[in-house]
């Protein structure tokens with residue numbers, strides 16, 4: 300990897316934060332673990348997207364979550380993938396782009412240092 304490639308790399312901070320439901324529910328804790336892995340990749344994928352594309356990704360993610368969240372949360376044997384986990388990763392990746400990042404479902408994600416970031420208390 301060249302120095303130029305290293306400078307162009309998308310830096311994402313993603314970490315677990317306490318959440319009263321997620322901390323006490325195996326399903327949502329697994330979702331959080333999945334998001335910890337997916338969000339940095341989704342942030343990188345969205346890094347060069349236009350504002351129009353970002354709005355479209357946000358709309359698609361919101362529609363998918365709204366229509367399939369119940370099937371995602373209450374999975375049955377043989378159920379086809381709902382795409383909700385990927386949509387949640389997109390939503391959090393979009394939120395990470397905002398000043399102060401995003402904290403949702405026991406996950407905090409941000410692209411830039413900011414006041415109150417869990418990164419500060421973790422010494423990162």
Ligand SMILES: [Zn+2]
Pocket residue numbers: 312399400407408409411413415416417418
């Ligand atoms: Zn942060």
